[in-house]
Amino acid sequence: MTSITPASSSGRLGVLRRYQRYLPLTDSTPLITLGEGDTPLVRSRRLGPRLGCEELYFKLESCNPTGSFKDRGMVVAVAKALEDGAKAVLCASTGNTSASAAAYAAHAGLQAYVLVPRGNVAQGKLAQAVAHGARIVAVDGNFDDALRLARAITDKHPIPLVNSLNPHRIEGQKTAAFEIVDALGDAPDLLFIPVGNAGNITAYWKGFVEYFQAEQAGRKPRLMGFQAAGAAPIVRGEPVADPQTVATAIRVGNPASWAKAVAARDESGGRIDAVTDEQILEAYRLLAQEEGVFAEPASAAAVAGLLQVAAAGDAPSTGSGQALRDKTIVCVITGSGLKDPETAMSVEAQVTDVPPTVEAVEEALGLA
Numbered sequence: 001m002t003s004i005t006p007a008s009s010s011g012r013l014g015v016l017r018r019y020q021r022y023l024p025l026t027d028s029t030p031l032i033t034l035g036e037g038d039t040p041l042v043r044s045r046r047l048g049p050r051l052g053c054e055e056l057y058f059k060l061e062s063c064n065p066t067g068s069f070k071d072r073g074m075v076v077a078v079a080k081a082l083e084d085g086a087k088a089v090l091c092a093s094t095g096n097t098s099a100s101a102a103a104y105a106a107h108a109g110l111q112a113y114v115l116v117p118r119g120n121v122a123q124g125k126l127a128q129a130v131a132h133g134a135r136i137v138a139v140d141g142n143f144d145d146a147l148r149l150a151r152a153i154t155d156k157h158p159i160p161l162v163n164s165l166n167p168h169r170i171e172g173q174k175t176a177a178f179e180i181v182d183a184l185g186d187a188p189d190l191l192f193i194p195v196g197n198a199g200n201i202t203a204y205w206k207g208f209v210e211y212f213q214a215e216q217a218g219r220k221p222r223l224m225g226f227q228a229a230g231a232a233p234i235v236r237g238e239p240v241a242d243p244q245t246v247a248t249a250i251r252v253g254n255p256a257s258w259a260k261a262v263a264a265r266d267e268s269g270g271r272i273d274a275v276t277d278e279q280i281l282e283a284y285r286l287l288a289q290e291e292g293v294f295a296e297p298a299s300a301a302a303v304a305g306l307l308q309v310a311a312a313g314d315a316p317s318t319g320s321g322q323a324l325r326d327k328t329i330v331c332v333i334t335g336s337g338l339k340d341p342e343t344a345m346s347v348e349a350q351v352t353d354v355p356p357t358v359e360a361v362e363e364a365l366g367l368a
């Protein structure tokens with residue numbers, strides 16, 4: 001294969017090299033990388049033991065180059081766009097896809113065009129798209145409107161759409177499932193994951209199925225997907241015209257991969273449920289303060305879902321207190337808390353201003 005970028009010197013091969021034989025690459029696919037993939041699987045120190053679950057892990061997709069899981073799929077989509085001679089790529093996004101598209105387009109020497117819902121993208125994500133030189137359009141509408149427009153524009157102009165409707169995105173994102181199996185020695189019992197446009201749950205299922213078929217795993221997990229209650233079309237069974245949630249990344253009313261997500265849920269014997277913004281923010285705080293994991297609110301939805309299942313299992317009426325006990329569980333932390341400083345500061349803004357003296361600092365720290 002030809003290469004326009006050497007593997008990163010950190011020893012990270014990147015998704016294209018590491019999982020070449022599972023990806024739709026050809027001899028002329030440039031093996032670009034920003035060092036995506038190979039993210040940590042961190043064992044829970046407090047939440048898991050508290051739930052009676054010794055094998056609870058967080059898959060830190062926030063450790064990808066642009067701070068979200070999108071990089072795994074974007075590296076494949078942009079490499080294929082390069083292979084096909086594209087000069088630009090385009091996406092609609094609640095923020096992370098646009099940040100990733102902007103970074104990989106810059107790396108590849110392509111122009112990125114991004115359509116975002118006006119006023120509903122976290123600051124850090126917008127800053128990334130700006131920094132990487134994307135041409136940014138804020139649509140007076142929600143994500144679903146932006147995606148409809150993105151499809152119309154890419155139908156009309158020879159520009160690849162790099163949303164998860166692009167099958168190369170799903171191909172790249174499935175590699176996270178491979179990594180989990182490689183790290184644990186088999187698939188977990190349960191995988192908790194937030195659901196927005198529903199590409200990622202689709203990709204994980206594809207990955208787990210392919211690894212099982214390749215005899216790299218002896219089983220497949222049940223997929224436990226979670227939407228925000230104000231943006232839960234799959235749970236409600238109908239599109240949501242005006243989706244609302246603090247977790248702006250999953251503020252999606254009509255997911256593009258709806259049918260595939262439902263198939264993944266049903267084939268895996270799993271569930272797709274909703275959690276409220278209050279539950280999301282509680283899980284967000286708990287992750288940051290009791291696990292040391294700074295996730296963005298959308299990612300906390302998966303952990304809120306885990307807490308919800310645990311609470312239901314403990315309820316005497318259900319009689320299923322063993323729901324999580326002795327299970328191997330992975331929660332996917334899809335994006336970094338640094339993306340959304342507004343939410344962080346609105347939840348815990350405990351900063352004390354002091355004059356520069358030891359006494360004042362001791363006083364402020366409660367050490368006086």
Ligand code: F0G
Nearest residue numbers: 093094096097196197198199200334335
């Ligand atoms: N978590 C984060 C941090 C996300 O950014 C997204 C989606 C999801 C979860 C849900 O994944 O859409 O595959 O079901 N963000 C998209 C974007 C919509 O435009 O960045 P999904």
